[in-house]
Amino acid sequence: MDRRELADFLRTRRERITPADVGLPAGPRRRTPGLRREEVAHLAYISTEYYTRLEQARGPHPSREVLAQLTRALRLSDAERDHLHHLAGTPPSPPPGPSREVRQSIVDLLNRLPQAAAIVLSATYEVIAWNDLAAALMEDFSALPRRDRNLVRRRFLEPRRGGRWLSSVSDAGDFARSAVQHLRAASARYPDDPEMTGLVEELLAGSEEFARLWATHEVAVRPNLRKTFDHPVVGPVTVNCDVLDISDRDQRVIIYTVAPGSPSEEAFRLLSVVGTQRLDVPG
Structure with a gap:
């Protein structure tokens, strides 16, 4: 002390x-x-x-x-x-669980990126914030209950309704491995959080693929900096992926951008107009 x-x-x-x-x-x-x-x-x-x-x-x-x-x-x-x-000579106890509160400045940042799709992930892979273009590109997260906004649960336990982008994105396998690696590291940071332990137990019991990846004990994440979404309205959209760590809250901002002058940029322009409308459904 x-x-x-x-x-x-x-x-x-x-x-x-x-x-x-x-x-x-x-x-x-x-x-x-x-x-x-x-x-x-x-x-x-x-x-x-x-x-x-x-x-x-x-x-x-x-x-x-x-x-x-x-x-x-x-x-x-x-x-x-x-x-x-x-x-005081008393090291702080680890936080009981991952934070789900997104700073207002981060929310403002997402809304000020009109030409980029952006989401915020918690340590459990729950989508806790997003901008309009991300909803148009990926899914209207506002229409989902909180449980269904967890990307790991959707990827491994409900693949058929996991969202068009989870099943059709070009790096689906890499996403699965990366998500498991992130989740294993996060589970060590929050060993006493019932939501974290419950999620892992649910995934181990419900997915052989998750259990197999979990058993590798890998925590070194190799980022995938480029992927292609197969969107049902605008077709293939190739994006660059950048990740910003919010270390004090154990959150990550995922930002998807497109190359200037590319067909994907035109697709982004169309998505910014149509938003989350289902133009692929007959009227």
Whole structure:
């Protein structure tokens, strides 16, 4: 436990929060920048004396419960929470499960890519965000229940209704291997998450192909940077694939773009117009 660094860190985090940030009145004669020590102690459900001793580098070793309460009271980010735990000599516990919350800035990014199809995948391969062109190219994810947005489950357990793109994309086999490798690595990061363990158990019981790939214990993922979708309305669409890692949330942004001047670019233009309309179905 680094008492001096912990004390300085708590003080600087306290001083950056205004009373209004936590719903407290500013009041007259406030000379302390940010919150007062007694206010932080109140928000963290600990005594003022105990918190004061922590800021004066003479406090006892705080428990995980106290650290969690301080994290909430001081509105720490995930990185700051981990730093607080390390300063206190108590390494942070792994998160209970993969995050499904997509930052607004990432959602805005997807919507500002009108000439690219883009989705966000959680660590369990669930599609948790997408833009309009991705829905037109792949599937209207908004029309699906959450369970059916999991690409691994759709690929291995429900191949017939796994979506036209999962069965007809040019790298279907590579996708299967890559997905299993990603999922095996993710399962090691979230060993206590019931949703993760339940998904793996469901896949092992329901798919011989998944069980065979899972048994290889491969976790080294070789990215496929190019693939072709066989779209029922606009025909073959060849795309370049780029992946952006959102490391703090264990998520990935998959961006599909087409070569300028190619037939696929014309297909993208048509898809941006027709959207998710089923023009292949007779009216």
